[in-house]
Amino acid sequence: MSHPNIVLVGCGNMGGAMLSGWLRQGIAAERITVIDPSLPALPDGVRRVAEPEAAMDVPAALILAVKPQKLAEVAGAISALAAPQTLLLSVLASAEIATLRRVFPRAGAIVRAVPNLPAAIGHGITALAGEGLSPSHVSLAETLCAPLGPVEWLAREALCDAATSVSGCGPAFLFRFADAVARAGEAQGLPRAQALRLIAETMAGAGAMLRAADADPAEMAARVASPGGVTLAGLRVLDEQDALTRLIADTLAAAAARSAEMAAETRDAVQG
Ligand SMILES: NC(=O)C1=CN([C@@H]2O[C@H](COP(=O)(O)OP(=O)(O)OC[C@H]3O[C@@H](n4cnc5c(N)ncnc54)[C@H](O)[C@@H]3O)[C@@H](O)[C@H]2O)C=CC1
Numbered sequence: 500m501s502h503p504n505i506v507l508v509g510c511g512n513m514g515g516a517m518l519s520g521w522l523r524q525g526i527a528a529e530r531i532t533v534i535d536p537s538l539p540a541l542p543d544g545v546r547r548v549a550e551p552e553a554a555m556d557v558p559a560a561l562i563l564a565v566k567p568q569k570l571a572e573v574a575g576a577i578s579a580l581a582a583p584q585t586l587l588l589s590v591l592a593s594a595e596i597a598t599l600r601r602v603f604p605r606a607g608a609i610v611r612a613v614p615n616l617p618a619a620i621g622h623g624i625t626a627l628a629g630e631g632l633s634p635s636h637v638s639l640a641e642t643l644c645a646p647l648g649p650v651e652w653l654a655r656e657a658l659c660d661a662a663t664s665v666s667g668c669g670p671a672f673l674f675r676f677a678d679a680v681a682r683a684g685e686a687q688g689l690p691r692a693q694a695l696r697l698i699a700e701t702m703a704g705a706g707a708m709l710r711a712a713d714a715d716p717a718e719m720a721a722r723v724a725s726p727g728g729v730t731l732a733g734l735r736v737l738d739e740q741d742a743l744t745r746l747i748a749d750t751l752a753a754a755a756a757r758s759a760e761m762a763a764e765t766r767d768a769v770q771g
């Protein structure tokens with residue numbers, strides 16, 4: 500199979516996870532160039548430059564993985580790399596396709612991706628959005644994101660804020676939950692490290708069951724809770740006045756609102 504040539508702009512947490520995934524998937528290192536002024540250490544064969552060079556070939560895929568605040572700064576330097584034969588794939592939270600189109604007017608197609616941190620170990624999930632894409636652009640976007648874990652296409656770009664709040668930020672919310680459980684377990688006498696091992700495996704196991712089963716999470720909880728038993732006593736606390744549901748709704752609403760706000764900031768920075 501011939502591999503696309505790829506230019507990755509920004510090789511931190513997310514760009515680094517994507518790069519590892521492509522190499523694991525068998526994409527030849529020689530086909531990949533990383534542009535990052537911090538010049539991170541890279542696997543053998545991957546080309547590394549601090550800034551774009553005049554003689555650089557136009558890539559089949561240009562991946563943007565810098566912080567959203569850097570978009571205006573990087574765009575000037577790399578916009579020539581996004582040509583009509585190029586798929587621009589951006590993982591920037593809150594950079595709208597219209598904003599990206601404004602700074603990359605010649606790009607053949609633009610896809611907005613919402614990945615998450617477990618991508619670093621191949622267990623992420625990536626939500627994608629794009630309009631008017633050709634089958635080959637859809638296929639290339641999926642090839643680029645598949646090494647990170649499953650890929651989901653969103654029905655419309657406007658759902659990116661919601662996807663960011665659910666799965667983009669989701670690992671942070673679950674890490675907080677694990678921390679709270681470990682603290683509570685510790686208060687009941689368990690060593691913290693052991694409490695963390697217990698909750699980490701419990702989250703992984705419950706997640707695997709949720710993914711595999713055709714059941715609703717409420718039914719899954721009911722399978723754990725024996726009538727008059729221990730789980731029910733705990734669930735009553737979570738369910739009292741919908742405490743957990745309301746806390747999570749407020750948490751995700753705050754994240755989605757910030758995502759929309761950042762989209763406006765990024766739009767303004769680019770227009771500025
Ligand atoms: N970390 C996460 O869980 C998620 C991150 N994202 C998005 O991924 C993007 C990257 O986030 P992280 O990887 O966490 O950030 P990071 O800070 O780990 O990586 C950013 C990289 O960009 C590089 N960089 C800075 N200026 C540059 C320039 N002018 N040209 C090229 N490279 C430059 C930095 O040296 C760094 O290596 C962000 O836009 C974020 O919204 C999206 C979903 C989840």
Ligand SMILES: O=C(O)[C@@H]1CCC=N1
Pocket residue numbers: 592663667668
């Ligand atoms: O916190 C952020 O802005 C990014 C987007 C989702 C996860 N990290």
